[in-house]
Amino acid sequence: MAKIGIFGAGYVGLVTGACFADLGHEVVVRDVLPERIERLRAGEVPIYEPGLEAVLERCRDRISFTLDVQEAVAGSDFLYVAVGTPPTYAGDADLSAVWTVVDELPDDAQAIVVMKSTVPVGTGEKVRAALDARGLEAVGYVSNPEFTAEGTAVRDFMEPDRIVIGAFDEEDGDAVEALHIGIDGPVVRTDVNSAEMIKLAANAFLVTRISFINEIANVCELVGADVKHVAEGIGLDHRLGPHFLRAGIGWGGSCFPKDSLALKQLAANSGYHFHLMNAVIEVNELQKRRVLQKLQRHLGRLRGKSIALLGLAFKPNTDDMREAPSLVLASRLIAEGAEVRGWDPVARPELPGVTLHDSPLEAVRDADAAVIVTEWPQLLDFPSEETRAAMRHPLIVDGRNLLDPDSVRALGFAYEGTGRRISPTDVLPEAAEPELEPSE
Ligand code: UGA
Numbered sequence: 001m002a003k004i005g006i007f008g009a010g011y012v013g014l015v016t017g018a019c020f021a022d023l024g025h026e027v028v029v030r031d032v033l034p035e036r037i038e039r040l041r042a043g044e045v046p047i048y049e050p051g052l053e054a055v056l057e058r059c060r061d062r063i064s065f066t067l068d069v070q071e072a073v074a075g076s077d078f079l080y081v082a083v084g085t086p087p088t089y090a091g092d093a094d095l096s097a098v099w100t101v102v103d104e105l106p107d108d109a110q111a112i113v114v115m116k117s118t119v120p121v122g123t124g125e126k127v128r129a130a131l132d133a134r135g136l137e138a139v140g141y142v143s144n145p146e147f148t149a150e151g152t153a154v155r156d157f158m159e160p161d162r163i164v165i166g167a168f169d170e171e172d173g174d175a176v177e178a179l180h181i182g183i184d185g186p187v188v189r190t191d192v193n194s195a196e197m198i199k200l201a202a203n204a205f206l207v208t209r210i211s212f213i214n215e216i217a218n219v220c221e222l223v224g225a226d227v228k229h230v231a232e233g234i235g236l237d238h239r240l241g242p243h244f245l246r247a248g249i250g251w252g253g254s255c256f257p258k259d260s261l262a263l264k265q266l267a268a269n270s271g272y273h274f275h276l277m278n279a280v281i282e283v284n285e286l287q288k289r290r291v292l293q294k295l296q297r298h299l300g301r302l303r304g305k306s307i308a309l310l311g312l313a314f315k316p317n318t319d320d321m322r323e324a325p326s327l328v329l330a331s332r333l334i335a336e337g338a339e340v341r342g343w344d345p346v347a348r349p350e351l352p353g354v355t356l357h358d359s360p361l362e363a364v365r366d367a368d369a370a371v372i373v374t375e376w377p378q379l380l381d382f383p384s385e386e387t388r389a390a391m392r393h394p395l396i397v398d399g400r401n402l403l404d405p406d407s408v409r410a411l412g413f414a415y416e417g418t419g420r421r422i423s424p425t426d427v428l429p430e431a432a433e434p435e436l437e438p439s440e
Contacts, residue, residue, distance in 0.1 A: 012116055213247045307338050324347075
């Protein structure tokens with residue numbers, strides 16, 4: 001079994017560390033945030049990730065946490081880099097945390113550096129050159145991108161669709177592959193640049209699928225088709241597959257927005273205008289704003305109207321608010337003069353101007369509309385006699401097509417989904433602002 005030092009105790013670092021410890025390796029996770037390390041040492045898990053706590057608990061004696069670089073490096077065979085690579089002002093990936101790790105390596109380091117953080121293509125070559133320039137030729141370098149999704153990260157790590165390993169040196173690649181013994185999944189061995197591109201291209205393809213189905217949904221609304229049926233019908237084609245065809249109010253999260261922008265900028269910096277990526281990103285920006293038009297169609301002007309946002313995290317089963325569509329929605333609603341309330345079973349963000357409530361029922365009391373922003377399963381039984389009676393206008397805008405339109409309408413709600421047929425009985429004319437008479 002190997003000794004692995006992991007730099008970064010965020011989602012990726014903790015999941016990677018916990019899973020490697022579960023496979024029997026000895027793991028030291030290093031972070032620069034004292035509070036985070038203290039909590040981890042005390043047995044607390046600072047992020048909401050189903051299954052992670054159980055794995056960490058199970059492997060307590062094989063995983064430790066430190067602020068000290070030396071402790072992570074000493075005796076380690078592998079040094080995983082799992083630090084954040086947020087976008088810079090220019091939209092490129094900010095690699096300063098990656099470079100700090102590389103710069104902090106001691107002069108006698110011997111391990112293999114393994115890049116888990118998502119980085120632009122060419123980063124491995126630059127790191128290799130920097131290591132060589134420092135006389136650290138003995139330090140290996142391997143790209144081993146991550147494909148785990150938040151909420152299912154532990155399962156995704158242990159039961160991956162593939163493990164991608166890009167190495168300069170075959171032996172280093174073999175060593176990283178051997179770390180994964182015990183995990184069943186195809187291994188793709190390649191060069192470093194291609195491994196880096198696989199990661200970016202995979203995320204770019206996933207967002208392209210979502211933006212595609214979102215545009216199909218928008219057309220469905222105009223022509224009277226139902227995107228759920230359309231997605232099912234096209235997803236059964238084995239060449240297309242059923243995944244990532246859920247239409248909604250746009251994709252968010254810590255990865256998709258930053259990685260799609262980073263790929264677009266990587267292409268631009270290399271002299272290529274990536275038309276499709278630009279369109280995919282723009283479609284997503286517009287998608288988040290479409291809910292307002294739906295609310296306006298039912299309620300007229302939104303000034304003074306009270307709108308409840310149900311589900312705030314960027315997707316269910318996480319407390320992550322990074323690039324959550326709820327953020328854009330809330331700020332657009334506030335800009336229109338609406339009063340905005342929010343509910344989420346896990347995320348408790350401080351959103352300026354948004355009042356948080358402890359239950360969906362409280363959030364919608366006297367509200368003019370409820371918007372399902374994140375498809376938490378808890379919202380499946382949100383429509384009821386009680387919630388309808390509590391609302392000033394029983395309007396549900398289902399941004400994720402979570403609910404069954406017929407049963408919601410049968411309960412007396414007006415319902416509007418995403419890419420679904422609009423019922424003429426759904427309009428709440430009494431809620432609309434009266435048309436202004438043209439002045440004489
Ligand atoms: C995503 C990828 O799915 C992972 O493979 C990848 O490793 C990860 O990014 C990363 O680069 O680290 P994640 O951001 O956790 O994972 O979440 P997803 O489940 O992919 O969802 C992303 C967004 O797309 C969410 O806002 C979700 O609501 C939206 N989405 C997803 C849709 O709107 N429709 C779909 O059909 C699927």
